[in-house]
Amino acid sequence: MSGFLLQRLVQAAIVVFAMSVIVFVGVYAIGNPIDVMIDPGASAEIREGLIRRYGFDQPLWRQYLMFVSNVFRGDLGTSMIYNIPVTSLVFSRLPATIDLVLVSVFIATVIGIPAGLYAGYRPDSLGARAIMALSVLGFSVPTFWIGMLLIMGFAVQLGWLPSGGRGDVGTLFGIRTSLATADGWSHVIMPALNLSLFKMGLMIRLTRAGMVEAMSTDYVRFARAQGLPDRQIVFGHVLRNISIPIVTVFGLELGSTLAFAVVTESVFNWPGVGKLIIDSIQQLDRPVMVSYLVLVVFLFVLINLVVDLVYARLDPRVRLRSGRA
Amino acid sequence: MSGAVHDVATTTGGTLAVPSAAPRETRGERLRNFWSDYRQSPVAVVSLIVIVVLLFISFGAALVTPQDPYDLASLDWLDAFLRPGTEGSGGYVHWLGTDNAGRDMVSAIFYGLRTSFVIGLSAGALALTIGVSIGLTAAYFRGPLEAVLMRIVDLQLSMPAILLALVVVAVLGQGVGQIVAALVIAQYAYFARTTHGAATVERGKDYIEAARSTPLPTWRVLFRHLLPNVMTPLIVVATVQVASAIALEATLSFLGVGLPLTEPSLGTLISNGFKYIHTDRYWLSIYPGLFLMATVVAINLVGDQVRTVLDPRQSR
Numbered sequence A: 001m002s003g004f005l006l007q008r009l010v011q012a013a014i015v016v017f018a019m020s021v022i023v024f025v026g027v028y029a030i031g032n033p034i035d036v037m038i039d040p041g042a043s044a045e046i047r048e049g050l051i052r053r054y055g056f057d058q059p060l061w062r063q064y065l066m067f068v069s070n071v072f073r074g075d076l077g078t079s080m081i082y083n084i085p086v087t088s089l090v091f092s093r094l095p096a097t098i099d100l101v102l103v104s105v106f107i108a109t110v111i112g113i114p115a116g117l118y119a120g121y122r123p124d125s126l127g128a129r130a131i132m133a134l135s136v137l138g139f140s141v142p143t144f145w146i147g148m149l150l151i152m153g154f155a156v157q158l159g160w161l162p163s164g165g166r167g168d169v170g171t172l173f174g175i176r177t178s179l180a181t182a183d184g185w186s187h188v189i190m191p192a193l194n195l196s197l198f199k200m201g202l203m204i205r206l207t208r209a210g211m212v213e214a215m216s217t218d219y220v221r222f223a224r225a226q227g228l229p230d231r232q233i234v235f236g237h238v239l240r241n242i243s244i245p246i247v248t249v250f251g252l253e254l255g256s257t258l259a260f261a262v263v264t265e266s267v268f269n270w271p272g273v274g275k276l277i278i279d280s281i282q283q284l285d286r287p288v289m290v291s292y293l294v295l296v297v298f299l300f301v302l303i304n305l306v307v308d309l310v311y312a313r314l315d316p317r318v319r320l321r322s323g324r325a
Numbered sequence B: 001m002s003g004a005v006h007d008v009a010t011t012t013g014g015t016l017a018v019p020s021a022a023p024r025e026t027r028g029e030r031l032r033n034f035w036s037d038y039r040q041s042p043v044a045v046v047s048l049i050v051i052v053v054l055l056f057i058s059f060g061a062a063l064v065t066p067q068d069p070y071d072l073a074s075l076d077w078l079d080a081f082l083r084p085g086t087e088g089s090g091g092y093v094h095w096l097g098t099d100n101a102g103r104d105m106v107s108a109i110f111y112g113l114r115t116s117f118v119i120g121l122s123a124g125a126l127a128l129t130i131g132v133s134i135g136l137t138a139a140y141f142r143g144p145l146e147a148v149l150m151r152i153v154d155l156q157l158s159m160p161a162i163l164l165a166l167v168v169v170a171v172l173g174q175g176v177g178q179i180v181a182a183l184v185i186a187q188y189a190y191f192a193r194t195t196h197g198a199a200t201v202e203r204g205k206d207y208i209e210a211a212r213s214t215p216l217p218t219w220r221v222l223f224r225h226l227l228p229n230v231m232t233p234l235i236v237v238a239t240v241q242v243a244s245a246i247a248l249e250a251t252l253s254f255l256g257v258g259l260p261l262t263e264p265s266l267g268t269l270i271s272n273g274f275k276y277i278h279t280d281r282y283w284l285s286i287y288p289g290l291f292l293m294a295t296v297v298a299i300n301l302v303g304d305q306v307r308t309v310l311d312p313r314q315s316r
Helices: A002-029 A033-037 A044-054 A060-072 A086-121 A126-140 A143-157 A182-215 A218-225 A230-267 A273-282 A286-314 A316-324 B002-013 B027-038 B042-059 B105-141 B143-157 B161-172 B176-203 B206-213 B218-229 B231-255 B266-274 B283-310
Strands: A170-172 A175-177
Touching (some): A002 A286, A086 A126, A086 A230, A126 A182, A126 B231, A126 B283, A143 A230, A230 B161, A286 B161, B042 B283, B105 B143, B105 B266, B176 B218, B206 B218, B218 B231, B231 B266, B231 B283, B266 B283
């Protein structure tokens, strides 16, 4: 087990290193960030001063080393547009994204699981077919387009909900969140629904597949032979048995929700980290781009590492197979 | 049964004549059987027709549209924001209205659809080529090469395509070539994983051993013997990936990090229309969006049916 752990840790470290080099070199080597930042009419001294201040006169490898040593000291650089440290910039935007992700996961769960259970319980019924068709739409129709339709319908035509922004932020258990105010909820509900559609589709499919499989197993037949009502079989036995794979896949999907938030936040003008990265790519705010991308890749590597280790702990076959390869 | 199918594919695809006792299907018969299974689903047939029509109007855009939206001389500012069904200064009816520059929306959409198709198809083809080569190489040579290649592929599969695409766009900048590169990097891994899975199974079969024992060059064994027998699952993946390439490109363009305004795709058009979402000028964003949705959903539905026909076990 310790050999497996070591192997995976080394792999993860290599990946993070490689990604940071690729992103760093790519982002800094193309174009001249100074040209973006300053007025073309600025004097040569101002130019030189800025170049020295940001370290652009140093060779690339030294800039990279500077970047890495700063990262270990918790300094991810300073945004060229906002002129504040990237760390505080990201942390000031993170709560908005977390609000959005939490509500969307909640929506996906409370709609997805019952819908999936029903679709698996009566797979040939009209309702089940409609649910499956909707889940296909959730998978294949681009998120931004659905978000736009939501704005057109509920904000522009009906005028029920605001079309964008975060609204009033209140304090709940010492955390500043949109979920503490009614205005905040009215702002979060539409983007959260938009962000949840993909996961909802996934949830429906996973639950349905598990349900269909479980309904033909011996323990369900046995419970039926015993005369247990279907309601008790489904919620007491089946749901418990199929919940493990659902929770696993869902946990994995949390990371990708963060990535998909980029789209939703842009559509609804939601001031989270996803909007921040898109803005920084458009404005060529390189420190923000590099830090965000390296951070998110690091997060994904971490999630994968944890999942690998948990699986290896639960299933010795995974451990043995990987050890050989 | 499956053994006989493999023999047929080998004899038609390669130079080795493997004797087979089973009656052979000609290519025409196989196609006809495929079609008779495929048309069992009316939805899939309609989707196929939709795709053919969309391909025709987009690649034949110059023939069927009243205006060349790239030709700035043909645009008139007085025609800006005409409602759908109004006649403009060009003397023809703008069935889907005009945009902020006085561009006929029908023309803009058909040309934009062409850009979307060209990018989706070329990214799909490139991702297929690269992914299949990696998958075949890994499955054929095994050893540390396989471990390294497939580890990279798995890692990429664990990250959402949009994130990888954003990394590439951040590194390479914006433009047609960069977007295609972003889509290929975000998608080749699906082909590599599928090919590797199928090829690992095939690799252990006798006909590959037989081919390897002859003095045939390795690439020939790989591409003439191994490849034809792993094609089936690839066809399905390819269909779905073209649809998601089109959707991903539209998303990037909508976010403003995709195609430049000089080369508008459906995503660029929707993005442009989105600016007017608070006015009653719905036609600027709704119609390009409907075409995008029709394209993506139709391709996915065709892919679903192809999967059902080629691999009946998976469909239930």
